[in-house]
Amino acid sequence: MEHLKSAKTILQARGLSKHYGGVVALDAVDLDLREGEVLAIVGDNGAGKSTLVKALTGAIAKTSGKVMIDGQEVRIDGPADAKAAGMETVYQDLALVNEISITKNMFLGREIVKDNLFGKLFGVLDFPKMDAKIQDLFQKLDIRIADIYRDAEAFSGGQRQAVALAKTVMFGKRIAILDEPTAALGVRESKMAMDLVCSLKDHGLSVIMITHNMQHVLNHCDRVIVMRLGKVAAVCDVADVDGDMLVGLITGAIEQKVG
Amino acid sequence: MLNQKSSEFVSVPLAKTSGWQILRYQFMQIWQVLAALLFIYAVFFILSPAFRNVDTLLSIFSQGAILAVLACGTTVVLISGGLDLSVGSIFAVVGVVVGVLIKEYELAYPLAILGALAAGTALGALNGVIQVVTKVPAFIVTLGGLTAYKGLAELLGSGKDLSRFPEGFQMLGSGYLAPICIMLGAALLTGLFLTKTRLGNHAFAIGGNEEVARLSGVKVARSRIYYYMIGGMFAATAAILEVSKLNFAQSSRGVSYELFAIAAVVIGGTSLFGGRGSVGKTIIGMLIMQTIIVGLAYLGVGTSFQRIAIGTIIILAVYWDVWRRQAR
Numbered sequence: 001m002e003h004l005k006s007a008k009t010i011l012q013a014r015g016l017s018k019h020y021g022g023v024v025a026l027d028a029v030d031l032d033l034r035e036g037e038v039l040a041i042v043g044d045n046g047a048g049k050s051t052l053v054k055a056l057t058g059a060i061a062k063t064s065g066k067v068m069i070d071g072q073e074v075r076i077d078g079p080a081d082a083k084a085a086g087m088e089t090v091y092q093d094l095a096l097v098n099e100i101s102i103t104k105n106m107f108l109g110r111e112i113v114k115d116n117l118f119g120k121l122f123g124v125l126d127f128p129k130m131d132a133k134i135q136d137l138f139q140k141l142d143i144r145i146a147d148i149y150r151d152a153e154a155f156s157g158g159q160r161q162a163v164a165l166a167k168t169v170m171f172g173k174r175i176a177i178l179d180e181p182t183a184a185l186g187v188r189e190s191k192m193a194m195d196l197v198c199s200l201k202d203h204g205l206s207v208i209m210i211t212h213n214m215q216h217v218l219n220h221c222d223r224v225i226v227m228r229l230g231k232v233a234a235v236c237d238v239a240d241v242d243g244d245m246l247v248g249l250i251t252g253a254i255e256q257k258v259g
Numbered sequence: 260m261l262n263q264k265s266s267e268f269v270s271v272p273l274a275k276t277s278g279w280q281i282l283r284y285q286f287m288q289i290w291q292v293l294a295a296l297l298f299i300y301a302v303f304f305i306l307s308p309a310f311r312n313v314d315t316l317l318s319i320f321s322q323g324a325i326l327a328v329l330a331c332g333t334t335v336v337l338i339s340g341g342l343d344l345s346v347g348s349i350f351a352v353v354g355v356v357v358g359v360l361i362k363e364y365e366l367a368y369p370l371a372i373l374g375a376l377a378a379g380t381a382l383g384a385l386n387g388v389i390q391v392v393t394k395v396p397a398f399i400v401t402l403g404g405l406t407a408y409k410g411l412a413e414l415l416g417s418g419k420d421l422s423r424f425p426e427g428f429q430m431l432g433s434g435y436l437a438p439i440c441i442m443l444g445a446a447l448l449t450g451l452f453l454t455k456t457r458l459g460n461h462a463f464a465i466g467g468n469e470e471v472a473r474l475s476g477v478k479v480a481r482s483r484i485y486y487y488m489i490g491g492m493f494a495a496t497a498a499i500l501e502v503s504k505l506n507f508a509q510s511s512r513g514v515s516y517e518l519f520a521i522a523a524v525v526i527g528g529t530s531l532f533g534g535r536g537s538v539g540k541t542i543i544g545m546l547i548m549q550t551i552i553v554g555l556a557y558l559g560v561g562t563s564f565q566r567i568a569i570g571t572i573i574i575l576a577v578y579w580d581v582w583r584r585q586a587r
Binding site (some may be wrong): 004005059079080083091095096097098099100104108109110113122123124149150184215 | 280284340455456457458460461463464466467468470471472473475476477533534
């Protein structure tokens with residue numbers, strides 16, 4: 001892990017806060033993501049993990065705080081800004097539209113139009129080109145879904161998650177942010193999804209991943225942020241912690257440890 | 260369908276999707292309503308000897324044509340998860356507008372048609388903009404529009420004799436051929452829009468899951484306004500057809516047309532909850548409705564009972580949609 005400590009910081013968040021009326025869901029959170037690492041975010045239910053990710057990616061309007069990429073501050077007012085800045089997010093339960101095909105889901109919001117006047121004028125979609133791109137990518141990632149013209153709801157949880165993760169490879173220029181990629185998956189599917197998450201690294205992506213699974217943190221992640229009551233309780237190198245320690249930090253049995 | 264769900268990533272070998280597969284898939288989506296239409300037609304065919312001729316068949320098509328054009332727009336709005344109760348009143352406004360433009364301003368009728376289409380599209384846009392800006396639900400905004408646009412039509416048309424239009428204009432809606440061609444043209448355009456274009460595809464995504472669409476970077480608010488504009492434009496087209504057919508314009512036209520349009524869409528199997536549907540289904544839904552109306556008339560059943568029959572079928576169609584959703 002030594003190389004990571006010297007790796008440059010790609011994404012920085014400073015003082016991210018989110019207030020809902022008088023309720024503080026996120027309280028001045030700092031976050032650093034280093035190039036090429038998998039950073040886990042852990043914490044109890046309601047600790048602010050999802051809120052942190054949503055504030056970071058513009059899915060909700062943050063109350064205060066700033067986000068920097070390569071040391072430059074970027075304005076993120078909505079999901080489109082985050083995408084333009086190179087962040088691709090897989091939200092829990094909000095990854096795919098059930099009613100439309102895999103192809104349409106993969107390219108939703110970023111469709112390829114036909115390369116002619118007609119196509120540009122009316123936004124006529126180039127389905128063969130999109131299909132071909134998906135088939136190439138699925139082959140590369142070893143995702144075996146052939147019937148990509150079928151509606152997303154026809155597929156299993158694992159397959160749907162695979163599609164959502166493939167989307168981050170297709171469009172994520174630098175950063176993939178995953179909210180519980182293995183939630184609601186069986187053991188076998190869970191392993192396959194984690195293999196995919198690990199392969200994101202090989203595709204040049206730095207990864208932030210919310211998870212409840214301590215084994216996944218210990219086996220697949222480089223560093224871990226522990227959240228408690230809307231604050232960062234600890235930031236550790238995974239090499240320095242074990243499962244018991246993480247659980248202690250999450251529940252508050254072990255006091256603050258930042259470093 | 261459930262047994263097709265695989266619990267693993269590995270489900271089927273990687274293969275190119277053939278055009279034939281897609282065609283078959285689309286047929287699978289539509290065969291049930293098509294079968295229902297043929298069944299209903301066959302029942303009347305057997306019961307009523309007078310029903311058994313080509314003229315009856317053509318009149319089913321041509322009488323349904325005006326509402327079918329209107330329903331093309333309703334299809335787009337419902338797929339996107341919206342609702343437009345005001346299209347019947349837009350229909351009334353546009354009918355008066357095209358009449359006034361031709362009779363009072365003495366515009367050449369092609370120009371009057373363009374003006375009327377623009378008026379309908381603008382009223383549709385207003386529906387969309389009000390919803391997007393105020394976040395008031397579609398039901399309320401377009402219910403307001405239903406009343407307000409009706410008032411507008413009365414203001415524009417009161418005390419005017421809007422009848423006896425130029426011969427060229429009268430051709431549009433008269434006879435069988437022209438209305439049927441315009442209906443098929445409208446359906447084709449809507450079908451191409453929904454299946455081939457980016458904006459059309461976004462209607463399914465927004466109607467299916469607005470939040471996912473928003474998080475994926477789809478410009479939801481702007482798209483919604485476009486869908487209501489399309490709804491208004493097809494309402495205008497239908498109104499122009501009817502003024503041409505009747506050879507007069509009146510602000511009292513179009514009453515409860517929005518409900519018949521929604522009925523056609525829903526009977527065809529497009530979901531009232533958004534995300535699913537097609538314009539082909541809507542045309543079949545309209546034909547089912549017209550077949551029942553014409554067929555019952557041939558059997559000597561009065562309009563009151565026809566209405567009861569149509570109302571019952573609407574509820575059954577939505578029940579079927581609800582039931583299918585729960586079965587998933």
